[in-house]
Amino acid sequence: MTSVLGFQSLLIKNTFVRKAIAENKYSNTNLCASQTDLPAGLTAAPTKSTVPPGNCQFGDDFVKVALVENTPISDTAYVARFSLPDGTKPLGLSTCACILAGVEIDGEMTVRPYTPISTNEDVGTFDLLIRKYPDGKMSQFISALKPSAEPVVAFKHIDANVKIQYPFNKPKTVVMLAGGTGITPMIQALHSILGDEAGSIEKTQLIYGSRTKDDILGKEMLDNWSASNADKFSVTHVLSDEKGEASGDYRMGFIDSDMIKELAPPASAGKDVVFFVCGPPIMYDIFCGPRGEEEITGVLGELGYSKEQVIKF
Numbered sequence: 001m002t003s004v005l006g007f008q009s010l011l012i013k014n015t016f017v018r019k020a021i022a023e024n025k026y027s028n029t030n031l032c033a034s035q036t037d038l039p040a041g042l043t044a045a046p047t048k049s050t051v052p053p054g055n056c057q058f059g060d061d062f063v064k065v066a067l068v069e070n071t072p073i074s075d076t077a078y079v080a081r082f083s084l085p086d087g088t089k090p091l092g093l094s095t096c097a098c099i100l101a102g103v104e105i106d107g108e109m110t111v112r113p114y115t116p117i118s119t120n121e122d123v124g125t126f127d128l129l130i131r132k133y134p135d136g137k138m139s140q141f142i143s144a145l146k147p148s149a150e151p152v153v154a155f156k157h158i159d160a161n162v163k164i165q166y167p168f169n170k171p172k173t174v175v176m177l178a179g180g181t182g183i184t185p186m187i188q189a190l191h192s193i194l195g196d197e198a199g200s201i202e203k204t205q206l207i208y209g210s211r212t213k214d215d216i217l218g219k220e221m222l223d224n225w226s227a228s229n230a231d232k233f234s235v236t237h238v239l240s241d242e243k244g245e246a247s248g249d250y251r252m253g254f255i256d257s258d259m260i261k262e263l264a265p266p267a268s269a270g271k272d273v274v275f276f277v278c279g280p281p282i283m284y285d286i287f288c289g290p291r292g293e294e295e296i297t298g299v300l301g302e303l304g305y306s307k308e309q310v311i312k313f
Contacts, residue, residue, distance in 0.1 A: 179279030
């Protein structure tokens with residue numbers, strides 16, 4: 001197994017901008033008018049709004065809901081806001097967990113998992129950040145929908161959708177390896193980590209692979225969160241195709257074992273360190289082994305990390 005991340009994650013070219021004001025920690029000096037049009041999930045300050053598993057409005061059976069808004073944020077990405085079965089309550093999804101979307105396309109049921117970027121502070125709706133792939137049946141279908149009162153997309157939530165729960169067994173350090181829209185469960189986790197003033201997690205390191213600066217999904221929001229929580233949260237952007245010299249929080253090339261050894265505590269830290277991995281399938285193959293396998297192989301396995309230290313999203 002190679003120690004070099006040999007994938008080029010196809011992220012969303014974006015125009016995300018900062019709008020995070022909470023408890024006087026976030027500055028609004030750089031806000032522009034267009035920011036107010038972005039969904040809250042792309043502009044909100046970190047917000048801890050956790051609930052135990054078993055409180056999600058969606059259950060074992062698919063339930064159709066309406067599309068409330070469909071907001072393009074780039075040529076290939078959009079945020080879809082859906083209604084909830086009970087419009088007087090929040091989604092009630094635990095952290096971390098996902099939901100399943102289902103639609104009938106060409107006579108066949110297509111099902112895809114999504115992690116909302118909104119929190120349980122939102123009542124009556126939830127937001128999904130979706131990239132439109134040329135051959136993606138679900139993403140193409142949802143992107144073509146227009147807001148209406150008619151239920152159009154079905155969702156459900158099953159026990160297998162529940163992942164490790166905040167506070168994640170209380171490690172001192174969380175290391176996030178993300179690629180593509182694999183950033184969405186990281187955003188979900190960061191809301192709780194950074195939004196919990198009394199939290200026990202001392203440091204979170206996000207290592208985020210992208211092709212170029214323009215491909216970084218949610219860059220301004222993540223950088224704002226990092227700047228406003230410099231003692232707790234760091235972001236390292238790793239760019240495979242960017243022209244020019246690396247500077248600041250940017251690295252050129254690919255995520256590899258040397259970078260992980262530099263930025264993350266060693267496996268000998270035991271329960272004090274946990275890795276979150278989410279991205280395209282090849283990312284799991286290279287770093288930790290397929291999602292369906294408990295054994296930790298790849299780069300993290302070679303570095304000695306155990307299955308208790310690596311969470312595959």
